[in-house]
Every structure is written in structure tokens, then in C-alpha cells.
Amino acid sequence: MRSYRQYCGLARALDIIGDRWTLLIVRELLIGELRYTDLLEGLPGIATNLLATRLTELESVGLITREVVPPPVASTVFRLTPRGEELRPVVFALGRWASPLMTGPVRGDRLRARWMALPIELYLRDRKPKARPIAIQVMAGDEPMVIETRNGEVRARAGVAAKPDAVMTGPVPLVLKVLMGKASVAQGRASGMSFEGDQKVLKRLTSG
């Protein structure tokens, strides 16, 4: 955590979250609270000692908290503090800037279903915020995800919905393409995606 020692907001920010892996840890925790091993799983490539170091640093600057759940669960849960949550616009700005580059995975790219959460919240909007809440179950990649609307907001989280209005199944990049409106459901189906349920719920989140 070497400082630039510049009286400049950007430099100050980078002093805190500019180190390698730091913002990716924040990304994981923006999607939801996690345990140490979940973080390791969601950050393929990170060395375990480096994750431990980063978590200690992030805790010491007040961006995350570490809660030790007592037995019988016996586990540690990492969460963002409110100050850490305030990094959401930063992560979104970076994600939006990178979106032209997201044309498809290149050879060697790792992939996690949970990484769809941020683009979903960034690009989908509930066009009928007053209508009843909806849920779309996404079965793609290593982990089931749910897209839900709640008082006008679109949220994505890991897990399953009790009675989803639709279920999408297929490879992560393809499902993401359809969600982002870069491909229609019909095109998705032609490429190996399955969509069961009411297509209107998807339309409600995507179309202008």
C-alpha cells in the first residue's frame, strides 16, 4: 500500500483501492457477503496469502468487516461497510467503460456466474416499477443466480427463487448476451440457450 503522496482525490483513492486485486475483492462483496473460501473461489488466480493480506488491509481502512460466526457454524463472513458500498459507482464506471471490450471470453478467461450480477444491475431497468415484483432464475456456469425486481430496482444475487417467472439456462456469455439485449431470445435459443416461462418479464427489464 505505497502512497502516491499527492494531494489529489484520484491519488488518494488509488492509495486505498489501487492495489492489485483490491477492487476485485470489492466486486465480489458488492454481489454479496462471502466467506474466505468463497472469495478464493470467486477470484481465480489470487494467491491465498495475498487474499489474506488484502482482507486485513481492507478491514483496517474500514471498507470491509469480518464477522466470526460462532460454532456450530464456525465460519468467518466478510461484508462491505457502508463506506465500502460507496465504491459501487466506481466499479460501475469501470464496468461501463469496459463494456465495449466484453464481446466474448478469450482463450484462458476464467468465468463465474456471479460476475453477471454487476452488468445486470448496470444495464437492466424495471420499466414497470409499480407492477408486481418478478424473478428470473438463471442457470448458467458454476452457480445459480436470480434476477429480482424490488420497488423499481433490479437486483441480482446468487441463489434460487421459489417461483421464478422465467428460467434461463445456457452458457454464461450467451445468457449475458441475451440479458444485455445484444441477442434476442430466439437467437439465444438457436445457439443453445433455453428460456422457459414468460418472455414478457425479460422484456420488462430490457426493452426501451
Add this chain to the structure above:
Amino acid sequence: MRSYRQYCGLARALDIIGDRWTLLIVRELLIGELRYTDLLEGLPGIATNLLATRLTELESVGLITREVVPPPVASTVFRLTPRGEELRPVVFALGRWASPLMTGPVRGDRLRARWMALPIELYLRDRKPKARPIAIQVMAGDEPMVIETRNGEVRARAGVAAKPDAVMTGPVPLVLKVLMGKASVAQGRASGMSFEGDQKVLKRLTSG
């Protein structure tokens, strides 16, 4: 420029602009085009070989251009490409996040007048966009700066204005405090700032 190899927008962005010093170089060029030695001056602490490396990398990924001005000027000018300019929201998001930390320089902090440009454009707004354009000359730190309005936008740049509506003189952090509305002109004066000219032009940019 080691890649995270993750199919995720944030990771892709950090692959490109996540290296040390890279975003600070972008900051300098967001304020205005610069020569190599100007960049060195505006990035205290960077090693000259590292600057050269970063400039080559930034050019190769299409974020900056290098224009060699022929003799008798004989100089190289670095500029952001449109794609590089698109990083402005990213830099602003980071700056906004860091603003609670900008309470004052700490011991050892370097300071450049030009670094005021981004907070000025981030926090000031022209409340009377239809009125005649105004200019405030800021004499602080190592370099004169001008705050100008142009069709409703507030822009800050290095240089001098022909006939400024006001001239502010004093230490950079103090001038910045007054510009950000964290201190009044009267309080600024009491601390060693001078303000000559029409105080209404400042009011037009700051007050709600």
C-alpha cells in the same frame, strides 16, 4: 500489464488501466495535452523510465496519441484519444469517492495547481448557463489556472485569461476550499487568500 484473465468488465478495465501510475497519467491528460517533461513535472514520484513505459502501453491500447511536432519546436505532445477521454467518468467517480478524505494535505503531500481542475469540473456548475461566459483567474501554487464557463459547462485549464471577472490568489488547499464552498470568501481572506473582482461570478458557480 499482467492480465487477471477474467471474463468480467471490471477485470478487463483493470487489465488496461489498473497498473500503477496509469490513471494518474490519464488525469494529467484529462486536464490538457502535455509534453513528456510536463508529465514528469505533474507526476512527482514517477520514475522516468516507468513514465516512458506507461506512455508506450497507453499508446498501444489506443488511449493516447503521441504527436511529434517538427522543428523549430521539436517536441512531442501527448493527448488522450476519444477512448481515453471516456475515462473521465471513471476518474470522476474515484475522485468523488475520495472527496471525504480531502480535508487537507498531510505531511509529505506533493501539490500541483493543475490538480484543482478535476474537482472544479466535478463540483462547480454554471447556475446561469444563458448568461454571458465568465472567467476566474486562479493564482495558486506552481501554475496559473483559469476557470471558464462555456455554453453552460465549467472548464478549468492551465493558463491565464485576458480579462478575468475575478482573481483568486493564495495557497492551493485554501483556494480549493473556497471554490468547493467549504469556506466563504471572507473566511478565505482571513486565512490569507485574496479575492479581487466580482464575487457574484463565484456565487454563480457554487451556491445552490
Add this chain to the structure above:
DNA sequence: CAGCATCCGCTTTGATACTG
């Protein structure tokens, strides 16, 4: 002088093995 390139010591990161 502007714009680098080289060298060298130090710090950070990565890979893997190991532990309570």
C-alpha cells in the same frame, strides 16, 4: 534540453506447501 534506456536494489506479487 527533451525523451528516453540501462542498471541495480528493494518491494510486491505469485505459486505452492503447510497448519490449527
Add this chain to the structure above:
DNA sequence: CAGTATCAAAGCGGATGCTG
């Protein structure tokens, strides 16, 4: 599960040298 420990490799900072 949640980390340490160890060591090699890469990156960075500072000084200095080169070239048109």
C-alpha cells in the same frame, strides 16, 4: 475453513547515461 510460511519472479523507484 481460514489462514501462515516460504521462496521465486516480476514490478517499481532512484540514479545515471545516452542520443538527436
